[in-house]
Structures are given as C-alpha cells and as structure tokens.
Amino acid sequence: MSEFGLGPAILFCPADRPERFAKALERADAVILDLEDAVAPGRKAAARGALIETDLDPDRVIVRVNPLGSGEDVSDLASLSQTDFRRIMVAKAESPKRLAQIDRRFEVVALCETAKGVSQADRIAELDNVSALMWGAEDLVASIGGTSSRKPNGRYRDIARYARARVLLAAGSRGKAAIDAVHLDIADVKRLAIEAADAAASGFRATACIHPSQVAVIRDAYRPDAKTVAWARAVLAASEREQGVFTHDGRMVDEPVLRHARGVLRRAAD
Numbered sequence: 001m002s003e004f005g006l007g008p009a010i011l012f013c014p015a016d017r018p019e020r021f022a023k024a025l026e027r028a029d030a031v032i033l034d035l036e037d038a039v040a041p042g043r044k045a046a047a048r049g050a051l052i053e054t055d056l057d058p059d060r061v062i063v064r065v066n067p068l069g070s071g072e073d074v075s076d077l078a079s080l081s082q083t084d085f086r087r088i089m090v091a092k093a094e095s096p097k098r099l100a101q102i103d104r105r106f107e108v109v110a111l112c113e114t115a116k117g118v119s120q121a122d123r124i125a126e127l128d129n130v131s132a133l134m135w136g137a138e139d140l141v142a143s144i145g146g147t148s149s150r151k152p153n154g155r156y157r158d159i160a161r162y163a164r165a166r167v168l169l170a171a172g173s174r175g176k177a178a179i180d181a182v183h184l185d186i187a188d189v190k191r192l193a194i195e196a197a198d199a200a201a202s203g204f205r206a207t208a209c210i211h212p213s214q215v216a217v218i219r220d221a222y223r224p225d226a227k228t229v230a231w232a233r234a235v236l237a238a239s240e241r242e243q244g245v246f247t248h249d250g251r252m253v254d255e256p257v258l259r260h261a262r263g264v265l266r267r268a269a270d
Helices: 018-027 041-053 072-080 096-100 115-119 121-125 138-143 158-173 189-202 213-222 226-239 255-269
Strands: 009-014 030-034 061-065 087-090 107-112 130-135 177-180 206-209 246-248 251-253
Touching: 009 018, 009 213, 018 030, 018 041, 041 072, 061 072, 072 087, 096 121, 107 115, 107 121, 115 121, 115 138, 115 158, 121 130, 121 158, 130 158, 138 158, 158 177, 177 189, 189 206, 189 213, 206 213, 226 246, 226 251, 226 255, 251 255
Parallel strands: 009 030, 009 206, 030 061, 061 087, 087 107, 107 130, 130 177, 177 206
Antiparallel strands: 246 251
8 A cells, every 4th residue: 555645734625615625735735525524414315426527636635534433434334446546545534454445446544533443543553455544622622521632722622632632653663654643723724733743743644724824824734944944854864974872952862853853854755
C-alpha cells in the first residue's frame, strides 16, 4: 500500500452538497466527502449519486463511509465501486476483523471514535489495508456516557487526551499516518492554532477541519518557522563534520535530535 500523503489540512464536506466539492478541494490540501454524520438518512442515496457523478480528483479525496455493519456501508461501498475513489474513511471503526474484510481495492483510513475503537487501535493499525488512523472526540465521549470532550476553558478532558495519544502511538508504531480530530468551535482560532501546532510537533500527519477558514490556521501551524528551519539545516550540516554525539549551540545532539531536524525540513518542503 502506498504511503498516506495527504495534508496537513483536510476539509470535511457533506457528500450531498456537490456544488461545494470543487471549492472545498480548491481551498484545502484534501477533502473528506462525508456520507455519514453530515448527511441525513433520507439524503444518503442522493449523496451516493453525487459521488458517482463528480469528476473530483480521486488522489486528493477521502470518502467517509458509514460504520461497518450499519447496512448503509454496503450501499456506500457498492456506489464507490462505480467511481475512481479508492480511499475511504470508516466511521466508528471498531472491529479489526471487519476492516480486514473490506474489498482490497480500497485504502482504509480508520476513524477510532468510540471506546471500543480506541481500545482496538493497535490491532487496527496492524492491518495491511489501513494507511492511516484518525481519532474523534465527541463520539468517543458519547460512547462512554459523557457529555463533553472539553473543559469550560476549551481544553480537552483527560479521556480525550488519552485517546488522542493512544491512536497516535498505535499509528506510529506501525508506520502509519495519524490524523488529528476536528475543532468544532470555528470561532476559536487561537485554540485551533495551539492544537494544530501541538499535533505537528507530536507527529500527526494532518489535522481534519470542518470550515474553510480553518485551513490556513492549520497550514501555518504545521509549517516550521524560519528560525526552526535554520536550526535544522545548521544542526544537520554540523552532523556531517562530527561523529557520534556532539554539541551544537550548547545543546547535545544525537540521532533522535537529527531525526527531529530531518522532520522539520520535510514539513518545510511540503
């Protein structure tokens, strides 16, 4: 399976709103055409028809399908088989066995957004047809009887932070990409910027978003600043003259630090 290469800003778009498809893709690095929560039950057939009719670039599209076993997923996949879309996001992914049985034509992004899904993240990340994992906060908290993933100050509660870390570690342990959850408060640009910067520094490959205005904030957060890029270039240049562990600008440098520097330059080049 090819490496997941989308991001850093991936924008959700309802699949029953084809008039928004092109503009969404123009504004973001990739789009998630949503057949699940964004589409009312009575509109799902129309949404599938819109996917069949659109000529959107499939290389920059993920289609979120309904949960496996819901009944809607069968119709989703049958419709997608009539298109060139081959990257799907499975909502409320929980069963490694069911995920493994998905038609091998499809590349899977597993959305771990329930207690069971998060608890199975390690096994899900092992699957050959899974290229990335994403986590979701609101469905997760609802699945255990909670009412909010965030504290009054806007920060995540501990259970959400745990799920975020667990999904990231599960993905990273298998060399898969991890996608950070959406920020629902569109007006809270400051918190989005803080969380997107943390996501980039922590190792997430991308952050999902729900509004075009969030795209630029996420891109800026993932893009290293000039000072960080200069440090990365300098420390990598110094490593060519040094052997083993060395000191650069008063800081000890070893292989993990060099890997950090290489990662900075990769993000700067995106």
